[in-house]
Amino acid sequence: MKLVVAIIKPSRLEEVRQALNSLDVHGMTVTEVKGYGRQKGHSEIYRGTEYAVHFLPKLKVEIAVDDALADAVGAAIRDAAQTGRIGDGKIFILDLLAVTRIRTGETGASAL
């Protein structure tokens, strides 16, 4: 099993959700985060003083999937989240060791 972690632009969330819907993905978790990569922040002026804003608002989307589905999910997220401009984000795929459905106690792939 794999955990797909995607950092995306907040405005692309709905597109990503719809893309994953059509892939038989059963759920996801979304967190509001701030970060930067190559997209530098920008500078602001507050009451005559310039200051740098380094961190930009992004969304972190986490999806637990079967090994077989991981690449397809990654590709779907990329297509949906891409705007072509700097700051589109990144997708990480991590190994997932165990999954448990809390309500029923199921484990493994049937808990995904």
Next chain:
Amino acid sequence: MTGFKTPLKIAGGVALASLLLALPALGQDAPAEEVVEAATGGEAAIQTQYILNSFLMLFGGILVFWMAAGFAMLEAGFVRTKNVSMQLLKNVTMYSLACLAYYVIGYMIMYPGDAWMVDGIIGAIGIAVLEPVGLAAEAADLTYATVSSDFFFQVMFCATAASIVSGTVAERIKLLPFLIFVAVLTALVYPIQASWKWGGGFLDQMGFLDFAGSTVVHSVGGWAALAGAIILGARKGKYNPDGTVRAIPGSNMPLAVLGMFILWMGWYGFNGASQLAMGTVGDIADVGRVMANTNAGAIGGALAAAALSALIYKKVDLTFVINGALAGLVSVTAEPLTPGLGTASLIGAVGGAIVVFSVPLLDRLKIDDVVGAIPVHLFAGIWGTIAVVFTNPDANIGVQLIAILTVGVFVFGISLVVWGILKAIMGLRPSAEDEDLGLDVAEVGVEAYPEFK
């Protein structure tokens, strides 16, 4: 009637006060009968009436000014956090610009007196001029009130009409084109149509009745807002290509409700001081009646909206209740004097109902009104103007409708043109990225909620 002692004491006190205030005006040889008549006829002496009338408008003007805070808080609560500073900035700058425009052009267009350029249709050109410092009683025209109190009161109404527009077009309009539109609205559009009624123009001569401005103020703001929403387009992502509507919840309900209550409070001045007179027993009783009916309209609207929301959606939507109370206020604004408290509540209740039905209707027409200003000010404003005929025997439904139509065509038509020109010359919308980033960052440079959320 619970007892005669207290009213009698008050009447005696007023009589004594009138007596004391009247003496200097009457001079040393005042015949005793004249003084007695001033006390028992229900009228204060002429100078006292002038002073009380002026005071009413000063007090009312302060309350209507306070509605600017109400609009600011209401709108701040209904938009997303990333756009709050921009919304607040629009409110402060728009208000300031409106007052400037009204001083420079608007006031004289609206109240030309005898100096109409086109009789009954276009007023005079000139800046507003107040009385000189230390007005002497002999130099004053004591038939009404001071020019300063009249200007102070009326400038607030002008700013209120403009303020209605900023809520509808929120979250996707650039500051500069918005302010240019406001300048045109407050310098020309509002004063010209207002002169037709309150300046003594042709609508007034036809017998059109609009006590405090359901048409003259609220529908004007509503028409301008509607035109803006149409030309501007909806917020990005509000209406999906498949026809579904995306809800974009407001960020701060406490501010929204605070704004509602502030507007409600300001309305006591908006309607109450529109009596424009406080120097007689009849006038002060009318002012009290107007204020009580104003409140009655608001509660009727709030309760109707709450009930309908529960019935239709199984949830009592707070934002509907907020809009409902305000729509109730707008509904009684055309005639807050003649109805009884029950009727005023019913008139307000219809306003509340209008809101609950018309908000989804606008969404179906893909007209994105962020705060519901069009249902509250335009639709309820039209209803309020019509409702005058139910309680005021001097009202004529034909005349009311002609006025609604005339003002509507004038304001909506010119607004479409101005918004259209601004769109063509400078564009109305920020870029798609800026709209995503939020206008606080894109245009204001000051985030309302800068810390890590």
